[in-house]
Amino acid sequence: MNRLWYRILFNASGKPRRWTRRVVFRKDRSVRPLFHRLVYKRSGVIRPHWANWVAAAPTDVGADLPSAQELALRKLRPFEQTIANWRRAERLPTLITARQLIDRLKQLGEAASAGIVLAASHDNYREIPGGVQVCLQHEERAAVARHFAYLQFHPAQPLPCLAPAGEHRDLPVTLLLNGAPIGTAAMAELMAAVKHCVSTGRAVRFVVHHLLGHSPEALVELALAARLKDVIFWLHDFFTLCPSFTLLRNGLAFCGAPDAGSNACGICVYGPSRREHQARIAAFFRALPMQVVAPSQVTADFWLGKAGLPVQSVAVVPHITLEERPRIAPAPVDERAPITVGYLGAAVTHKGWPVFADLMTRHSGSGTRFVVFSSQRPGKGEHEWHHVHVTAETPDAMSDALTRARIDIVLHWAACLETFSFTTFEALSAGAFVLTNPGSGNVQAVVRSTGRGAVIEDVPALHRLFAGDGLARLVAARRARAAATELKVYRSAMSFDLPGWRQPWPCTLTQASPSAI
């Protein structure tokens, strides 16, 4: 370092001056992106002048400052407290009766001639953004196209757990009919309405997308009222295994759903409630003929290995499938374009935001562009931010935005097992490659099966890839492949892609043998 620069930055004893500390470092002592090149060599090694400060003096131990995980733990509250915080004090709207519900269904007339699809999920899929919600939007469209009434119901009181056991018939649920809100009713009224419809010869199908906030006991009664031969149960996540539906222990690390009596559950915020949760889920599965549907093979395999629940069958129905086709004429390639790395979705830890943010800090000065696509701007040093909101009406919003921004690489460093990962498919359909880790569930499975990206062992290996020429080689391969091929996207009609549902009513799924999984 130039002697003058050194005297400006450091005092006589070799410590960074106060202004240096403020300008170069953030409060958490991480280096601001602009100064990263100043502090670190290209290889990622700290330059000797900075070593004492960056690693905290003396250099043999870490800084006496809280880590990101420790800060996250500080915000963690006992689960019962979180549940209490979720409870709303506001009064319920006037509840609708079974009679009113029946009348609303009758008003659909021929548009519901094929019957009724009852869909249980956790929130208003028309208003709340998210992958599961988009799935329901697709399913609703498929149902309406087939002349079914799509009656979705979700808990009027959202909860991060099952509804309390006991008063399940009084549990209020908010109803959407073909996507339009029609009011809130007690579960008992919904049961009575469904019972009436069945008695008048209406066909009823039942799909469970999520149990959050629901009473499984009430759903059993509802299914019995509908005289169902089977219930479709979607594995959008692992709420059937633990209230922590991502299986993140204390919100920090993927736990793999060990035994509820394990040490891991013993120290986890969700541990104390897990046994009762599992018992209620098991009773739910025992009471009904479950046709379980997973959006990926990796999800089906993991769930079967852990759940131990009685099911009639397990099927795999991906939400999206991709077909690679050669381009008629190769697309032009700008080999001089800067390498562009994208992050899709909310800036949350379990989707790998801290890893992306760290990459930005360390490598943004090396010519690589970092771009974020989400509904909220993170503002943590990204070169660009694009507002993207995907709905059933705009299913290609993300992939179109990625294509426009010429994204080479999408980092999807999931901390938990992804059951499907829309963002991975959106990245691939935009011609981008995906970087992920071996524990990312369907993300790594798709990357391996398509060869579009790389599964990197761990974070240090990821940094080595960025510091060396590995990233450039990967991007060159991606650009060559994007020039020669394109991907055709096929979207699922959700439950209507199941074998029995493709045929005219009445029908039921045939019992699948294990080999069918």
Add this chain to the structure above:
Amino acid sequence: MAVHAYTSFTFSYLNRARVLATSLRRQHPDWVIWAVLTDRAPEGFTFKLTSEPFDRMITVEELFGAETERWLFGHDIVEACTAVKARAHLRIMQETDVEQIVYFDPDIAVFNSLEPVIELLQSHSIVLTPHQIDPEPANAIRAILDNEIASLDYGSFNLGFLATDAGAEAQRFARWWDERLHDWCHDRRDIGLFVDQKWCNLVPCFFNGVKVLRDPGYNVASWNLSQRRMCFDAEGRALINGQLLRFYHFTKLGPVGETMTRRYAGDNYEIHELWWWYRHEVARFTDPAIPKGWWYYGTFENGDPIDKPMRELYRSRKDLQAAFPEPRRTGPGSFHEWLQVKRRAWA
């Protein structure tokens, strides 16, 4: 025959002792768990053994009889709670069904079976756990200061844990330990003494059948985290350097413990998770009827605090002990009054 376990505490540490006993009970429902209390319950709180996770209790008055108040006056809270351990150990040895005795500090929580310790006691009389079992690297200056040099100062073995059988050699050890702790259980590092702990540097020299348990899963604490790393395996078992975590010593719950844990756990966030769990367990077991920092023997009868210099003065002078056999008493002719007069004179 049974394993007897005990912990020594005052009511301000009852919450921690409850966490210990509950976690120990989960692993060893058949063990007899003792509460050794060097305290009297504050007004408005009743200690009901039947509602507690302990099977039996014994008080300092039962252990030390008439000399209790006079003897305790010469000790601060840490010295007092450690000084009673050896007498309690001897007392429990008198139980007819006792086969092994295990002591735990109240700020320990047990996570997996301690059966290997009981197996060790089939062939050994005494089991001790060192503060550290792996040397620090030569360039790890702060770690050497914080850990190894601290162990030279405070004792090689951590006396938050001790296990013995009930045989003759263990009894010989307990009698010697009791004699030393009765007279010398003080924090006097200026003369090379630290409560009950430093004495036990001599245990491998004085007694046969001493097992130094060098398993990283035992007595994990901030003073050995520099060389121990925690993780969970696929079955959700807590592992320390690949070995089952048997018990963790949550020493110094609060800013000091946090700083030292952060310093040495670093990015090993499983350790921070463990602490998160412990803090909430302690909160769950805290009885609001017990005033914060309560210790009956920590004050004179009128509530004035007993300072460390007062204790050191009293224990160093036989004449004062003879003149004031009830040193906590206040009023005319009391040690309290004598101190006030002296203070005025010195002023």
